[in-house]
Amino acid sequence: MGVPLGKEGPGLEDLLADHERAFLERLGPGPRPRIFFAPGRVNLFGAHLDYNGGPVMPTAIDRGTFVAFRPRPDRVVRLASTLDDETFEADLESLPSRPQGRWFDYPLGVLRELRARVAERGRAAGVRGWEVLFGGNLPIGAGLSSSASMCVATAHALDAHWGLGMDPMGLVECALHAERAFVGVQCGIMDPYAVGLARPNHLLWLDCKDASWAHLPIDFERVSIGVADSGVRRELAQGEFNRRVQECAQAFARLRGYADGAECLRDVELDVLDAHPLGGDVGRRARHVLTEVGRAFAARDALRSGDVARMGALMTETHASLRDLYDVSCPELDLLVDAAVDGEGVYGARLTGAGFGGCVVMLIERGAEESVAGRVGERFAARFGRRPPIELFGGDEGPREIPIR
Numbered sequence: 536m537g538v539p540l541g542k543e544g545p546g547l548e549d550l551l552a553d554h555e556r557a558f559l560e561r562l563g564p565g566p567r568p569r570i571f572f573a574p575g576r577v578n579l580f581g582a583h584l585d586y587n588g589g590p591v592m593p594t595a596i597d598r599g600t601f602v603a604f605r606p607r608p609d610r611v612v613r614l615a616s617t618l619d620d621e622t623f624e625a626d627l628e629s630l631p632s633r634p635q636g637r638w639f640d641y642p643l644g645v646l647r648e649l650r651a652r653v654a655e656r657g658r659a660a661g662v663r664g665w666e667v668l669f670g671g672n673l674p675i676g677a678g679l680s681s682s683a684s685m686c687v688a689t690a691h692a693l694d695a696h697w698g699l700g701m702d703p704m705g706l707v708e709c710a711l712h713a714e715r716a717f718v719g720v721q722c723g724i725m726d727p728y729a730v731g732l733a734r735p736n737h738l739l740w741l742d743c744k745d746a747s748w749a750h751l752p753i754d755f756e757r758v759s760i761g762v763a764d765s766g767v768r769r770e771l772a773q774g775e776f777n778r779r780v781q782e783c784a785q786a787f788a789r790l791r792g793y794a795d796g797a798e799c800l801r802d803v804e805l806d807v808l809d810a811h812p813l814g815g816d817v818g819r820r821a822r823h824v825l826t827e828v829g830r831a832f833a834a835r836d837a838l839r840s841g842d843v844a845r846m847g848a849l850m851t852e853t854h855a856s857l858r859d860l861y862d863v864s865c866p867e868l869d870l871l872v873d874a875a876v877d878g879e880g881v882y883g884a885r886l887t888g889a890g891f892g893g894c895v896v897m898l899i900e901r902g903a904e905e906s907v908a909g910r911v912g913e914r915f916a917a918r919f920g921r922r923p924p925i926e927l928f929g930g931d932e933g934p935r936e937i938p939i940r
């Protein structure tokens with residue numbers, strides 16, 4: 536489990552037992568549910584590169600979404616969440632064809648996707664409904680990919696229920712399709728890949744231009760991954776995120792004529808931008824993207840040669856670029872990064888996820904975790920009057936069914 540620094544958190548078994556109890560209370564007595572889990576993720580390198588065709592380097596974390604799941608004898612689907620009192624209910628034949636602007640759009644998108652696959656196999660008439668309670672131990676909207684975690688976990692549970700026999704890539708594709716085609720988020724490919732292809736003690740190197748990937752080992756004897764939550768959640772972040780996607784598309788449209796054969800912004804060389812400055816926000820967004828591509832490759836080299844100090848320095852440079860060129864930071868995130876790197880025991884730190892609030896990820900020297908958490912927590916409290924949750928995350932083995940006792 537992710538360990539809250541300074542106190543022991545509840546173990547996974549206790550959390551799952553609570554979740555099972557909550558399921559039976561909420562959805563009624565009957566057979567015990569099965570429980571599926573998918574992790575969240577934290578991204579270390581390649582900030583805002585996935586939708587620009589660049590490389591990213593995330594890792595899954597040992598916190599995520601619980602899906603407690605029970606088949607029904609009829610064709611009704613019921614979706615409930617520990618975070619909401621409303622239960623969505625519909626017949627499999629009359630599922631909404633448009634998103635409802637609610638949390639259950641994500642599992643609905645996955646459900647529609649899997650139902651289509653069942654129909655392709657000519658088995659639609661025989662399938663039964665199910666009821667599910669979503670929950671887990673991942674903060675929502677904190678940049679740790681709660682939506683991809685929920686989509687992948689739902690895909691896995693439904694795959695088991697309907698006996699489709701999908702492999703991890705199949706789950707990833709379903710999750711991605713649900714978010715893009717049904718929910719309508721213009722997201723890149725990083726999150727479901729990071730969740731679906733998780734491997735403990737490894738980062739995922741994912742090249743978002745051709746979706747090729749590899750697992751890169753990281754030495755957790757030497758470093759810990761710490762995450763500090765600013766507590767800031769921005770309602771309008773989705774609109775701002777989509778604006779960054781559009782600004783990058785504009786940058787590419789204006790630069791591609793000077794870059795032979797370029798298929799995405801990642802392919803444009805930095806000196807092309809220097810020779811043809813774009814000016815304004817679009818120019819600053821492009822400069823972040825092109826310098827970040829260089830940092831991601833440099834970080835992979837540093838990881839391979841065991842140069843943790845270099846990796847950390849690159850992370851902190853990324854934060855400055857996200858703050859000054861991409862405009863996705865905020866005072867709380869900046870303070871967390873400054874407090875982390877301004878002292879012993881931290882190799883580097885940056886905001887993770889889309890930004891506009893959420894979390895900072897820190898590469899911490901093994902053994903220094905408590906002192907770093909103390910320093911960062913105090914500096915944050917002195918300025919903002921509250922202590923930020925700071926946790927250490929372990930890696931995770933990816934989506935799975937968890938047997939309950």
Ligand code: GLA
Nearest residue numbers: 582583584722723725888889
């Ligand atoms: C969000 C998106 C990801 C990625 C990051 C920024 O988390 O869901 O696809 O674009 O922002 O790196």
